[in-house]
Amino acid sequence: MKKFAALLLISTVALLGACGKKESAPAAGTEPAPVAASKIIVGLDDNFPPMGFRDSNNELVGFDIDMAKEASHRLGMTVEFKPIDWSAKEAELNGKRVDVLWNGLTITEERKQNISFTAPYMTNHQIVIVGIKSPVKTKADLAGRIVGAQDGSSAVDAIRKEAQVAASLKELKTFGDNVTALMDLSTGRLDAIVVDEVVGRYLISKRAGEYRVLDENFGTEDYGVGVRKDDAELLGKLDKTLGSMKEDGTAARIATKWFGADITK
The missing domain is CATH 3.40.190.10 (Periplasmic binding protein-like II)
Incomplete structure (x- = not known):
């Protein structure tokens, strides 16, 4: 009887120990690491040649399309182009329906009140x-x-x-x-x-x-890429990427394709 009781006690302790391991919580003050964004959604006017428009096959093409594709590739992100009502572009951005506004967007003091901009990449x-x-x-x-x-x-x-x-x-x-x-x-x-x-x-x-x-x-x-004010990390990455595209001649090559000359800033 005593032997049976001892075995029962050992089994119970082992079971509780196993349960304790399964239900253990992370240490206080720690949180799961954030998942890095894998896609960037570009808001644009799809009838704004040569910056962004549809060709005869209804494919989106243009200078800003090529720039955004190259920048996204360098950032290790896929890119989705989302046509929007351009007159409501800031609402689309701040409502998080798009991640950036990239389509010949002029940098103005008024717009700076609501959104952030990358460094200018073109003068107009x-x-x-x-x-x-x-x-x-x-x-x-x-x-x-x-x-x-x-x-x-x-x-x-x-x-x-x-x-x-x-x-x-x-x-x-x-x-x-x-x-x-x-x-x-x-x-x-x-x-x-x-x-x-x-x-x-x-x-x-x-x-x-x-x-x-x-x-x-x-x-x-000046033209710049518009980003939400609370998305400083993406803004920094885009600024760095656009800078590298200018330095290595990629931006000039894309500009020459669409304008016949390098008109980037």
Whole structure:
């Protein structure tokens, strides 16, 4: 009986010890290591050639597309391109539906209040495009005329910044994309459009002899990649990666492919 009791006691202790090992908790103050992100979601306007647009096969192509693919590869991350309503881009970013805004995004003091930017990677101008036979020669000649620009773009801000010119317009008409605005210019529903130079010159190069760019413009600006303010780690990685792409000539090669010259900053 005593022998049986002793065996029972030993078995019970062993069982409790085993259970204790299975239920052991991590030491106080320790937390599981965070899982590194393996994908980056790029928010873009998919009708913004040559920065990001769809080709004849409906594939997304463009300068910023190539830049984002190369940067993501160097970061060891897959990339997903997500077309968004560009006029609501900051809400898309801060709502965490995308990780970055990468599509000819102009760095402005107003936008800096809501999002962070990488160092500039390209300089741009807001140019004025008119029909080849248009009597408009200067910004002053836009008085009493209808001018178009993409809704939510820095072109709208640039026009409004020049209060005297903006007040002189008959109408500032906004569009979902620059391609549609250019079509309205072609049909005479607009007298001029204001657009990013890299985009505007690319578009009109496809229809030589139809348009003219004014010597005057609505200012110089820089492009950067937009990141959430609380995502400092990703911002730092992108800055370092873009810097290395510039140093080793990759950014220049991509720029030459799309613009015929290295126009990166």
